[in-house]
Amino acid sequence: MLRVIFNAGLITRAAIGLAAALCFSPGAHMKARVAADDLSARAHKLHFSSMVVDTHDDTTQRFLDGDFDLAPRNAMGSIDIPRMKEGGLGAIFFSIWIPSKITGPEAVKHALDQIDAVHQQVRRHSGEITLATQVAEIRAARKQGQIAALIGVEGGHMIASDLGVLRSYAALGVRYMTLTHSGNDEWADSSTDVPAHNGLTDFGKDVVREMNRLGVIVDISHVSDKTFYDALHVSKAPLFASHSSCRAICDAPRNMTDQMIKDLASKGGVIQINYHAGFLSQEFRDAEKADPELGKAIATEVQRRCGDKEGCQLIEGDKITREYVAQGKLPRVEWTKIIEHIDHAVKLVGADHVGLGSDFDGANMPYGMEDATKLPRITEALLRKGYSEDDVRKILGENTLRVMAEVERVSRELNSK
Numbered sequence: 001m002l003r004v005i006f007n008a009g010l011i012t013r014a015a016i017g018l019a020a021a022l023c024f025s026p027g028a029h030m031k032a033r034v035a036a037d038d039l040s041a042r043a044h045k046l047h048f049s050s051m052v053v054d055t056h057d058d059t060t061q062r063f064l065d066g067d068f069d070l071a072p073r074n075a076m077g078s079i080d081i082p083r084m085k086e087g088g089l090g091a092i093f094f095s096i097w098i099p100s101k102i103t104g105p106e107a108v109k110h111a112l113d114q115i116d117a118v119h120q121q122v123r124r125h126s127g128e129i130t131l132a133t134q135v136a137e138i139r140a141a142r143k144q145g146q147i148a149a150l151i152g153v154e155g156g157h158m159i160a161s162d163l164g165v166l167r168s169y170a171a172l173g174v175r176y177m178t179l180t181h182s183g184n185d186e187w188a189d190s191s192t193d194v195p196a197h198n199g200l201t202d203f204g205k206d207v208v209r210e211m212n213r214l215g216v217i218v219d220i221s222h223v224s225d226k227t228f229y230d231a232l233h234v235s236k237a238p239l240f241a242s243h244s245s246c247r248a249i250c251d252a253p254r255n256m257t258d259q260m261i262k263d264l265a266s267k268g269g270v271i272q273i274n275y276h277a278g279f280l281s282q283e284f285r286d287a288e289k290a291d292p293e294l295g296k297a298i299a300t301e302v303q304r305r306c307g308d309k310e311g312c313q314l315i316e317g318d319k320i321t322r323e324y325v326a327q328g329k330l331p332r333v334e335w336t337k338i339i340e341h342i343d344h345a346v347k348l349v350g351a352d353h354v355g356l357g358s359d360f361d362g363a364n365m366p367y368g369m370e371d372a373t374k375l376p377r378i379t380e381a382l383l384r385k386g387y388s389e390d391d392v393r394k395i396l397g398e399n400t401l402r403v404m405a406e407v408e409r410v411s412r413e414l415n416s417k
């Protein structure tokens with residue numbers, strides 16, 4: 001989740017798989033074409049036989065905005081049941097999100113409303129989508145031809161500094177919690193706020209311990225570097241970043257440094273690459289810095305179109321940004337930038353520690369990755385880069401399931417003591 005952000009980015013000219021362009025004779029050209037077609041077929045088969053998991057989607061905001069429903073194919077946004085099926089998405093984490101400035105009982109009330117909204121959507125479409133809280137339930141859903149819906153809370157401020165609230169969320173099916181959003185909590189520092197706690201407070205460390213016991217994944221997207229290291233040190237289970245990209249490619253404070261990615265991986269964790277153009281592309285960030293008035297103009301236009309409706313704001317923010325790109329006011333980011341971030345992280349720590357956390361319906365998607373139907377492109381691009389089928393399956397979702405299984409095991413162990 002981003003708040004009224006505008007996007008832009010690099011025109012990536014990385015042409016993937018243009019093997020034919022390297023051939024000099026008609027025969028060789030023909031051979032390359034056949035090989036390329038074989039690869040497309042192999043990618044299709046691999047993608048649709050893999051468990052594809054997306055660890056961060058902000059579609060929940062749309063559930064509360066009025067008449068949005070997951071069942072019909074929607075013209076706007078990135079996620080609905082038909083498009084998830086078309087893109088082979090097997091499991092999705094719906095994000096529960098409110099701004100960091102809303103705290104205390106009001107924050108809890110909003111979070112409960114959103115959790116309920118996810119439950120209601122799942123109940124309404126129980127033939128096609130089912131709530132899952134464990135790896136076994138995700139696999140069972142797949143066997144029955146259903147999409148698994150999971151819930152993640154994006155921002156520790158929503159527990160109102162109360163472990164009882166955290167336990168209640170877990171009982172309602174919440175399976176990860178991002179320790180902060182873009183502002184500091186009462187007990188943890190965010191990457192996009194002025195440090196107030198030097199990472200996690202003592203209570204913040206207790207939150208992490210209780211999450212371990214409850215089997216809730218500790219999500220370190222959005223947190224400050226010090227909060228990340230404190231959480232990594234305290235947690236008995238692997239952590240993940242549900243939607244973060246690589247800071248070495250795009251210097252956003254909520255992206256992860258190479259060292260952080262290595263340290264996360266050394267404890268079994270996974271970085272789930274975020275598709276937001278402004279976290280993928282340095283050119284975007286530079287454009288943002290060069291002309292802050294653009295961001296303000298977009299925010300004003302979003303407010304005019306949507307008022308306080310959060311779901312509308314997120315969808316319109318992306319739409320207006322695209323209008324700015326079309327007018328040449330902002331650079332354009334291609335979807336292949338996602339592959340660049342995946343490949344960077346894989347080169348650092350191997351294919352066991354990288355996954356997908358789109359930020360669909362909450363950010364500015366790069367061109368060519370507008371919605372869930374485009375996901376098979378990732379599989380094909382990775383195969384064309386020479387990734388093994390096993391490695392592609394891990395990145396698509398098996399790594400996430402491994403982290404979940406380990407978090408479940410640690411929870412069982414802690415509860416048996």
Ligand SMILES: [Zn+2]
Pocket residue numbers: 001002154222243
């Ligand atoms: Zn977010």
